[in-house]
Amino acid sequence: MKNRPGWAALYAFEVDRAAAAPVFRQVYLQLRSAILSGALRPGTKLPSTRELATQLGISRSAVVAAFEQLLAEGYAVAKKGAGTFVASDLPEPFDVGRGRSKPSTPVPKPTASSGDLGDFVDVTVQSDARPFNLGRTLIDARTAELWRKLNARTLRSFGGDHLGYGDPQGMLGLRKSVCDYLQAARAVRCEPGQVLITAGTQQAVDLVARVMQGPDKEVWVEDPGYPLTRLALAAAGAKVRPIPVDQYGLDVAEGIRRAPNARAVFITPSHQFPKGVVLSMARRLELLAWARVSGAWIVEDDYASEFRYGGRPLASLQGLDEAERVIYIGTLNKALFPGLRLGYAVLPPPLVRPFVTARYLMDRQPSTLCQAVVTAFMEEGHFASHIRRMRDKYRTQRDALVTALRRRLGDHVTVDPPDQGMHLVAYTRQGLSDVAIERAAREHEIVVRAMSRLYVEAPPQSALMLGFSGYPHQSIAPAIARLARAFER
Numbered sequence: 001m002k003n004r005p006g007w008a009a010l011y012a013f014e015v016d017r018a019a020a021a022p023v024f025r026q027v028y029l030q031l032r033s034a035i036l037s038g039a040l041r042p043g044t045k046l047p048s049t050r051e052l053a054t055q056l057g058i059s060r061s062a063v064v065a066a067f068e069q070l071l072a073e074g075y076a077v078a079k080k081g082a083g084t085f086v087a088s089d090l091p092e093p094f095d096v097g098r099g100r101s102k103p104s105t106p107v108p109k110p111t112a113s114s115g116d117l118g119d120f121v122d123v124t125v126q127s128d129a130r131p132f133n134l135g136r137t138l139i140d141a142r143t144a145e146l147w148r149k150l151n152a153r154t155l156r157s158f159g160g161d162h163l164g165y166g167d168p169q170g171m172l173g174l175r176k177s178v179c180d181y182l183q184a185a186r187a188v189r190c191e192p193g194q195v196l197i198t199a200g201t202q203q204a205v206d207l208v209a210r211v212m213q214g215p216d217k218e219v220w221v222e223d224p225g226y227p228l229t230r231l232a233l234a235a236a237g238a239k240v241r242p243i244p245v246d247q248y249g250l251d252v253a254e255g256i257r258r259a260p261n262a263r264a265v266f267i268t269p270s271h272q273f274p275k276g277v278v279l280s281m282a283r284r285l286e287l288l289a290w291a292r293v294s295g296a297w298i299v300e301d302d303y304a305s306e307f308r309y310g311g312r313p314l315a316s317l318q319g320l321d322e323a324e325r326v327i328y329i330g331t332l333n334k335a336l337f338p339g340l341r342l343g344y345a346v347l348p349p350p351l352v353r354p355f356v357t358a359r360y361l362m363d364r365q366p367s368t369l370c371q372a373v374v375t376a377f378m379e380e381g382h383f384a385s386h387i388r389r390m391r392d393k394y395r396t397q398r399d400a401l402v403t404a405l406r407r408r409l410g411d412h413v414t415v416d417p418p419d420q421g422m423h424l425v426a427y428t429r430q431g432l433s434d435v436a437i438e439r440a441a442r443e444h445e446i447v448v449r450a451m452s453r454l455y456v457e458a459p460p461q462s463a464l465m466l467g468f469s470g471y472p473h474q475s476i477a478p479a480i481a482r483l484a485r486a487f488e489r
């Protein structure tokens with residue numbers, strides 16, 4: 001039987017070319033939802049790829065890719081010479097709307113203002129090694145060699161210390177090394193007894209959300225801000241209040257106006273993510289005063305503070321805090337490499353027990369072998385010299401990126417070298433959409449992130465975020481030449 005025209009319209013399928021998700025994935029998701037909801041019954045014949053492509057006004061290859069995925073995952077079966085059918089062995093759908101002639105459109109429309117992240121949290125994008133993806137680090141030959149040696153040494157001594165359950169708070173030796181480093185480098189006030197070894201920032205944020213008590217977990221987050229913090233908090237049932245960020249960092253007065261009784265504020269004061277601004281001293285004091293009076297917690301995410309290239313270094317907010325309201329969180333996943341999965345939280349003393357308990361209930365403890373290797377790396381002074389060498393490398397890479405951007409794309413973007421961190425922000429000139437450039441860049445094998453997608457309520461600014469830490473400086477100019485071709489389109 002021939003599929004009648006308008007099959008796509010009948011099922012309310014449509015494609016949004018401005019969306020962050022690729023066209024084939026939009027088609028795949030809509031078909032899959034229709035199958036799962038029962039709108040497309042088991043055994044139903046799907047239209048031909050050519051016909052569906054014509055109805056949706058897209059390329060046939062996109063529909064073929066969507067069908068291939070449905071076939072690979074078992075939602076559909078291909079019958080030789082007869083076409084493609086919805087698999088007949090699928091379980092009964094849960095959806096009560098089953099059998100309706102016109103199901104509602106299953107794919108929500110992404111818009112920047114709704115704070116949709118598009119593929120920002122797509123794990124395949126997170127691990128994409130192409131320039132200029134965010135969050136990647138370099139490990140030089142010296143660190144690689146030391147890492148192998150220390151691993152071998154740890155394994156040679158493999159015994160009782162490693163085999164049983166360990167301290168859920170983390171190895172004492174590692175906590176001491178972390179404390180020494182933070183006191184010296186970030187003016188953090190701490191004792192090893194206040195340090196909790198975590199799997200990184202992500203776990204620390206999740207722990208804060210678990211430990212926060214009360215039915216109304218209202219929290220401030222930065223707008224724009226780090227999406228994985230906001231999403232983790234929302235997933236934990238927190239009532240998330242996006243507070244605008246300007247050139248002085250989070251607008252504390254606005255936060256107090258909008259949510260004076262919030263339980264916590266999640267903030268990146270030393271290098272705001274994504275904009276890179278520093279929280280001014282006036283705002284730091286205002287925030288600490290509010291937290292002291294209201295009893296709120298300040299969760300200071302001091303990510304990438306190891307990589308400071310110049311400018312006036314501001315000590316941690318935690319070091320200024322007389323009232324023990326700050327939970328300081330840091331990560332070794334940036335200082336070393338993201339696959340490591342080790343970080344730390346420095347807790348006000350009354351919070352140590354609830355946090356250790358929450359961590360114990362979550363996954364008991366960090367891996368003992370990994371902690372032992374990092375402890376040796378820190379105790380023997382290799383961490384400090386690794387940071388020094390990488391800081392020089394990243395500074396050179398940052399400079400190469402700024403030079404290449406100004407030379408090749410100076411008419412389209414404005415860029416200032418950031419004083420800290422592993423990424424920079426290139427603001428697009430009037431009328432250029434960062435989302436469109438992000439998409440065009442992918443076709444030239446370049447990964448740039450559209451900053452406008454990280455806004456929730458505040459009016460979005462169009463800018464590209466480019467990571468510079470993971471790419472040797474020689475690779476930067478050729479990659480920017482490819483990005484320039486994407487701009488030409």
Ligand SMILES: Cc1ncc(COP(=O)(O)O)c(C=O)c1O
Nearest residue numbers: 135200201202226273303331333
């Ligand atoms: C703002 C911010 N905080 C923290 C992190 C590090 O997270 P984790 O330690 O979970 O790898 C990142 C990584 O991209 C980040 O951008």
